Amino acid sequence: MKLGHIMIFINDMTKARWFYSELLGLQTLLEQENKLVFALDGCQLIAFKCEKTKEIGDYSNEARTVLVFEVVSVEQTYKELKEKGIQFLNDKPTHGRYAAFVDPFGNVHEIAESFG
Missing domain, CATH: 3.10.180.10 (2,3-Dihydroxybiphenyl 1,2-Dioxygenase, domain 1)
Structure with missing residues (x-):
């Protein structure tokens, strides 16, 4: 599939x-x-x-589907996207491995480093 x-x-x-x-x-x-x-x-x-x-709400309880964009460095990408005005749901990347953000329509997305 x-x-x-x-x-x-x-x-x-x-x-x-x-x-x-x-x-x-x-x-x-x-x-x-x-x-x-x-x-x-x-x-x-x-x-x-x-x-x-969808209204932006409690990410951990309300997000049903989350798009995860794989990046080389979460910290660097977080900084770049934050500078562009993207609204993150955390003040800094969680555990240094991922960070959640929302689009203007309440859809939750994440940036994450490879788990492999």
């Missing part, structure tokens, strides 16, 4: 394009009236427009 794509829900196409393309640096593959498709290593991230998105 192979992962084909991951879908998240958004309510503002402009804000989603800015966040995922400009801040996170993902390549935009397709843009339609109600969705954006971004390239990920080996699959695609689809941002699908809907009227209501």
Whole structure:
């Protein structure tokens, strides 16, 4: 079995394009009236427009699906993304291995170093 794509829900196409393309640096593959498709290593991230998105809440209790972006250095990437204005849920990377953040629509993501 192979992962084909991951879908998240958004309510503002402009804000989603800015966040995922400009801040996170993902390549935009397709843009339609109600969705954006971004390239990920080996699959695609689809941002699908809907009227209501999740409010930012308690990450540990409310996050149902978390996208984890593997990075070489969590501390360096944390610093770079924080400087770009990304809102992290912790004041510093947890255990030095991962850090959680949210997109403008309440979707929880993490940056993490490889466990291998």
